[in-house]
Amino acid sequence: MRVEKPARYTGGEYNTPDMDKEHKLSFCLCFADVYEVAMSNLGIAILYDILNKDKDIVCQRCFAPWPDMGELLKEHNIPLMSIEKRKPLKDFDMIGFSLQYEMAYTNMLYMLDLAHIPFRAKDRSDDYPILIAGGPCTANPEPFADFFDIVYIGEGEEVNSKLCKLYLECGKDKRSFLREAAKIDGVYVPLLAETKNGITVTKVKKAVIKDLNKAPYPTKPLIPNLEIVHDRAVLELFRGCYAGCRFCQACFFYRPIRYRDKETLVDYAKKLLHNTGHEEIGLSSLSTGDYEDIYGVIADIKCLADSKNVNLQMPSLRLDSFSAKLMKGARKSSLTFAPEAGTQRLRNVINKNITDEDINKSMEIAFETGYSNIKLYFMLGLPTETDEDILGIAEIANRINEIYYRKRRNRALSINLSTAMFVPKPLTPFQWVEQISIDEMLRKQILLRNELKRIKGVKYNWHTAEVSKLEGVFARGGRELSYVIENAYNNGCRFDGWDEHFNYDLWLKAFESTGLDMESYSRQRDLEERLPWDFIDFGVKKSYLIKEYKKAMQGLTTPSCKNECQMCGVSSLGKCRRHKGEGNA
Amino acid sequence: MLSFKFRKALNAVYLSHIDILKTINKTLRRTHIPIDYSRGFNPHMLINMSQPLSLGIESLAEWATVQTSYDDPQGFLELYNNCCPQGLEASQCHITQTKPNIAGKVIASDYFIKNDKAVEIKEILENINKKPFFMEVKSKSGVYEKDVSPLIYRIKADADGIYLLSAFGNTNLRCDRFTEKLNQAFNLDIKLRDVTRLNQYVDQNGELKEVGEYIKGLL
Numbered sequence: 080m081r082v083e084k085p086a087r088y089t090g091g092e093y094n095t096p097d098m099d100k101e102h103k104l105s106f107c108l109c110f111a112d113v114y115e116v117a118m119s120n121l122g123i124a125i126l127y128d129i130l131n132k133d134k135d136i137v138c139q140r141c142f143a144p145w146p147d148m149g150e151l152l153k154e155h156n157i158p159l160m161s162i163e164k165r166k167p168l169k170d171f172d173m174i175g176f177s178l179q180y181e182m183a184y185t186n187m188l189y190m191l192d193l194a195h196i197p198f199r200a201k202d203r204s205d206d207y208p209i210l211i212a213g214g215p216c217t218a219n220p221e222p223f224a225d226f227f228d229i230v231y232i233g234e235g236e237e238v239n240s241k242l243c244k245l246y247l248e249c250g251k252d253k254r255s256f257l258r259e260a261a262k263i264d265g266v267y268v269p270l271l272a273e274t275k276n277g278i279t280v281t282k283v284k285k286a287v288i289k290d291l292n293k294a295p296y297p298t299k300p301l302i303p304n305l306e307i308v309h310d311r312a313v314l315e316l317f318r319g320c321y322a323g324c325r326f327c328q329a330c331f332f333y334r335p336i337r338y339r340d341k342e343t344l345v346d347y348a349k350k351l352l353h354n355t356g357h358e359e360i361g362l363s364s365l366s367t368g369d370y371e372d373i374y375g376v377i378a379d380i381k382c383l384a385d386s387k388n389v390n391l392q393m394p395s396l397r398l399d400s401f402s403a404k405l406m407k408g409a410r411k412s413s414l415t416f417a418p419e420a421g422t423q424r425l426r427n428v429i430n431k432n433i434t435d436e437d438i439n440k441s442m443e444i445a446f447e448t449g450y451s452n453i454k455l456y457f458m459l460g461l462p463t464e465t466d467e468d469i470l471g472i473a474e475i476a477n478r479i480n481e482i483y484y485r486k487r488r489n490r491a492l493s494i495n496l497s498t499a500m501f502v503p504k505p506l507t508p509f510q511w512v513e514q515i516s517i518d519e520m521l522r523k524q525i526l527l528r529n530e531l532k533r534i535k536g537v538k539y540n541w542h543t544a545e546v547s548k549l550e551g552v553f554a555r556g557g558r559e560l561s562y563v564i565e566n567a568y569n570n571g572c573r574f575d576g577w578d579e580h581f582n583y584d585l586w587l588k589a590f591e592s593t594g595l596d597m598e599s600y601s602r603q604r605d606l607e608e609r610l611p612w613d614f615i616d617f618g619v620k621k622s623y624l625i626k627e628y629k630k631a632m633q634g635l636t637t638p639s640c641k642n643e644c645q646m647c648g649v650s651s652l653g654k655c656r657r658h659k660g661e662g663n664a
Numbered sequence: 665m666l667s668f669k670f671r672k673a674l675n676a677v678y679l680s681h682i683d684i685l686k687t688i689n690k691t692l693r694r695t696h697i698p699i700d701y702s703r704g705f706n707p708h709m710l711i712n713m714s715q716p717l718s719l720g721i722e723s724l725a726e727w728a729t730v731q732t733s734y735d736d737p738q739g740f741l742e743l744y745n746n747c748c749p750q751g752l753e754a755s756q757c758h759i760t761q762t763k764p765n766i767a768g769k770v771i772a773s774d775y776f777i778k779n780d781k782a783v784e785i786k787e788i789l790e791n792i793n794k795k796p797f798f799m800e801v802k803s804k805s806g807v808y809e810k811d812v813s814p815l816i817y818r819i820k821a822d823a824d825g826i827y828l829l830s831a832f833g834n835t836n837l838r839c840d841r842f843t844e845k846l847n848q849a850f851n852l853d854i855k856l857r858d859v860t861r862l863n864q865y866v867d868q869n870g871e872l873k874e875v876g877e878y879i880k881g882l883l
Contacts, residue, residue, distance in 0.1 A: 080719055080720055080856075084680075085678035085719070085720070086675070086678045086679050086680075086683060089675035089678050090675060091674065091675035091676065091749055091750045091751060092749060093690075093691070093694075093747070093748070093749040302687075302690055302749070304675075304676070304679050304683055304687050304749055305679065305680070305683045306682070306683060306686060310686075353694075353696075354694070355690070355694070356689070356690030356691060356692070356693035356694040356747070357690065357693075358689070358690075358693075387693070388693075388701050388707060388709075390706075
């Protein structure tokens with residue numbers, strides 16, 4: 080075999096829809112990472128399901144080939160093809176990329192290059208497919224906007240079908256199609272957008288599904304024939320998050336908060352268990368523990384799962400929603416907690432409303448229930464962070480250790496402590512904040528590492544500083560960065576999210592050759608400054624983010640919007656679900 | 665015990681042994697027949713598979729055994745074939761009281777290797793096991809040359825290709841490496857996709873018996 084894991088490219092999965100049906104539009108759903116990562120993405124599964132259920136559309140898939148396969152394709156001059164029918168990408172009517180993280184941008188170009196498709200929208204004639212981007216990276220689409228004909232902002236389920244129908248109506252006339260498409264909520268056409276001083280000013284409104292219960296859900300998903308990252312059936316409980324952690328883009332991006340009713344969830348769970356054969360079912364949401372009747376949902380689904388020898392994977396829970404009730408009957412493998420910061424002061428700044436007492440109490444319950452393996456997630460480089468906050472992380476680990484060994488236990492405690500570097504993201508109250516330098520990131524990591532060495536049973540993992548730096552740059556940069564991405568790809572960058580392929584020097588070279596200063600993207604922004612993503616109406620008002628930013632700097636917290644609306648402004652796009660007894664926004 | 669014979673063909677030839685095991689596991693869950701699970705900390709399906717086959721080689725004769733109270737062979741074939749991905753369809757099913765231990769008992773396997781040049785060296789090929797035939801073998805201790813002639817039980821060639829019966833099981837002649845050696849030694853152009861496993865055999869009183877026949881004998 081000349082390639083590793085050839086099954087990545089052969090398809091033939093159970094539940095594959097009819098690919099030979101007569102159709103008017105061919106769509107290729109792309110993901111700029113390998114099969115195992117792509118097939119674990121719920122968004123891909125949802126869109127694939129919706130598109131293939133449309134009688135006029137056949138949707139196939141194409142994922143980034145691992146370098147061994149990529150080299151072979153280049154060597155033999157074979158264009159990149161879809162998995163299902165081996166159709167060259169350039170022969171599709173539409174190609175949709177789901178962009179999940181900044182470090183996948185070069186892989187997107189890698190796929191276009193292998194598919195023999197010119198990178199920039201302006202260089203592609205009508206003979207080429209319409210290229211569409213979607214996914215969470217569209218919170219700031221500017222760094223990659225020049226590569227795409229269309230960028231979906233918001234939830235693809237809402238926009239996809241409308242766009243496909245419009246495309247058929249326009250008779251494949253690209254110009255008139257794009258002009259009409261730009262009128263649909265959630266559709267951004269970079270080529271047609273007006274700019275002022277290099278910053279886009281044409282307004283685009285985020286697309287939102289009003290009622291999640293009525294939104295289609297893939298209850299007959301493709302079943303991969305090889306092991307993927309999340310090899311399980313997935314049930315999405317709700318979208319959005321009540322918590323309002325100030326560093327978290329997903330929290331604000333996926334608002335308004337919308338639920339699937341318990342009855343709908345149980346019905347989907349039954350279908351998923353019947354149709355997939357998976358050994359495990361997982362509950363997915365940003366903060367699953369906040370679901371109104373989480374105990375009821377877990378109890379019902381656990382009952383279903385047990386009857387079929389299926390494991391219900393317990394969701395990662397916020398410490399304050401943690402309860403012994405949830406843990407009862409679950410497999411005691413490991414428990415994951417994300418306090419994010421080491422001191423109460425810093426947790427207040429980031430609005431992670433968890434106290435030391437919450438942590439202690441939760442740990443006591445966890446240890447009594449039988450857990451001896453704890454995963455802890457923190458962030459370094461948060462705004463206003465001092466060394467004292469970093470040492471606070473070690474103190475938490477120390478305290479957990481102390482709580483565990485208060486009693487005689489059969490097993491040794493194992494703590495896997497991971498730190499990510501804070502990356503200021505658009506559409507968060509921290510979108511204006513400075514990102515610290517790589518040297519400072521390394522200093523903080525070393526400080527913590529040395530401190531943790533003294534604590535028994537702690538294993539420390541950290542995120543590469545250089546990758547975090549680049550994530551920060553591309554998260555908040557403008558259109559000019561597309562030249563850096565292109566240069567980086569031409570220098571040989573691809574699979575940048577994979578440690579073994581990441582090469583920082585090639586990125587430095589790319590910045591150098593474009594004459595752009597990387598550090599200038601890490602700077603503190605003025606609150607009055609026009610930001611590259613300000614043209615998008617996400618629902619959440621900028622004035623709300625400014626208010627939150629100011630509160631953060633004063634160390635003031637904002638309560639969860641679970642019971643009382645905090646007036647972020649998202650209700651202009653749709654109603655938030657709040658707990659019973661409270662009015663809707 | 666329910667043992668079934670399935671093919672590994674089309675796209676499924678590129679699935680590793682562990683992926684085949686997991687895929688069959690999921691397929692069996694979709695049939696909703698009552699299968700027994702281990703009673704350990706992480707219960708797993710009680711299933712046994714025949715020995716691994718090299719990636720890229722097609723097979724018409726892979727075997728799996730599951731512990732179940734389900735006792736309708738024909739019904740199983742229908743259920744299984746409705747639930748399996750393309751390329752892993754089952755063709756035979758037998759119910760036995762005892763565990764057939766196929767993986768432990770299999771000692772040989774035969775293959776058809778499609779090749780139109782093999783007939784030109786028919787004589788040489790058919791006598792290949794009459795004298796030492798050295799092949800590169802990889803093991804944990806490294807790479808070394810090994811005489812594999814005792815592992816080649818029978819080899820025939822005609823205008824369509826080569827028919828090989830060789831050791832398979834605990835003592836094994838890897839067909840992918842053997843065809844690679846044939847390519848080098850005789851300037852043939854055998855690709856992995858040209859190789860098909862036809863059957864697996866167990867030793868019964870000094871004679872080779874096809875696995876399906878062996879299981880029928882256990883009924």
